[in-house]
Amino acid sequence: MIELKNIYKTFNPGDVNEVRALQGLDLLLEVGEFVTVIGSNGAGKSTLLNLLAGVYPTDEGTLTIANRDVTRWQEHQRASLIGRVFQDPLRGTAGSMTIEQNMAMALLRGKRRGLRIGVSSKNRNFFREQLALIGLGLENRLTHKVNLLSGGQRQALTLLMAALTQPRILLLDEHTAALDPGTAEQIANLTTQLVRENSLTTMMVTHNMQHALSLGNRTIMMHRGKIILDVRGEERARMTVADLVKKFAENRVITDVIALSN
Numbered sequence: 001m002i003e004l005k006n007i008y009k010t011f012n013p014g015d016v017n018e019v020r021a022l023q024g025l026d027l028l029l030e031v032g033e034f035v036t037v038i039g040s041n042g043a044g045k046s047t048l049l050n051l052l053a054g055v056y057p058t059d060e061g062t063l064t065i066a067n068r069d070v071t072r073w074q075e076h077q078r079a080s081l082i083g084r085v086f087q088d089p090l091r092g093t094a095g096s097m098t099i100e101q102n103m104a105m106a107l108l109r110g111k112r113r114g115l116r117i118g119v120s121s122k123n124r125n126f127f128r129e130q131l132a133l134i135g136l137g138l139e140n141r142l143t144h145k146v147n148l149l150s151g152g153q154r155q156a157l158t159l160l161m162a163a164l165t166q167p168r169i170l171l172l173d174e175h176t177a178a179l180d181p182g183t184a185e186q187i188a189n190l191t192t193q194l195v196r197e198n199s200l201t202t203m204m205v206t207h208n209m210q211h212a213l214s215l216g217n218r219t220i221m222m223h224r225g226k227i228i229l230d231v232r233g234e235e236r237a238r239m240t241v242a243d244l245v246k247k248f249a250e251n252r253v254i255t256d257v258i259a260l261s262n
């Protein structure tokens with residue numbers, strides 16, 4: 001279970017550039033839940049994911065991952081609990097290293113330092129098996145350098161690497177946004193497949209309203225550092241993209257009016 005309680009985060013406090021990115025956010029995720037996260041630019045979506053990963057500390061509130069209070073844990077201490085994929089396909093892998101070296105590195109994530117990034121034949125077989133599951137033929141390219149791959153292939157590899165260690169939470173931040181529409185669909189399908197196969201608790205930020213409803217089993221909408229919509233089950237199943245866009249507009253107007261009257 002993942003629990004965020006009363007989370008606040010302000011950047012540049014007291015400065016003219018002060019930004020209240022998260023303002024009293026509460027969220028409870030059950031094990032295996034796959035939540036899509038939507039909201040306008042600057043709503044606080046990436047900040048939320050960064051706080052979970054421990055990129056920077058929270059100002060207030062508590063953060064629990066798998067029954068451990070990680071509020072004060074550094075990013076490297078949380079690494080074994082967390083898998084991440086970013087928008088930029090170049091960010092999740094090392095281009096000058098081979099596919100198998102990258103995968104070996106993923107296995108070492110969060111383990112003690114000083115371990116050599118060796119690739120044993122046992123691991124090689126495991127990597128080949130895992131790569132075959134994603135259906136891109138990468139299992140025949142284990143010793144190819146990653147910078148030879150297309151953006152989509154690279155993102156598929158990053159996703160696989162993130163899932164490899166069975167993290168307690170998988171954080172996806174617009175991970176299909178930089179891909180062409182066809183490849184974005186492939187990566188979306190692969191996401192569903194990997195999340196299902198590994199029963200991963202997942203948060204996926206997206207600006208694609210169709211994906212927001214069709215992927216996962218719960219959708220939250222953020223605005224001005226708060227969750228302003230949280231739907232699942234029947235209510236979500238009945239929702240269309242048009243409903244979601246309408247909610248988007250309504251909630252924005254309402255929260256803007258509240259903000260103005262404060």
Ligand SMILES: Nc1ncnc2c1ncn2[C@@H]1O[C@H](COP(=O)(O)OP(=O)(O)OP(=O)(O)O)[C@@H](O)[C@H]1O
Pocket residue numbers: 011012019020021039040041042043044045046047048
């Ligand atoms: N490191 C930082 N320093 C200062 N301000 C920041 C920092 N990170 C984020 N912010 C600000 O906090 C607010 C929330 O940003 P965040 O990146 O979480 O938005 P987002 O919902 O991910 O938006 P987008 O859809 O554009 O990615 C924004 O106003 C942003 O400018």
Ligand SMILES: [Mg+2]
Pocket residue numbers: 045046047173
């Ligand atoms: Mg963002």
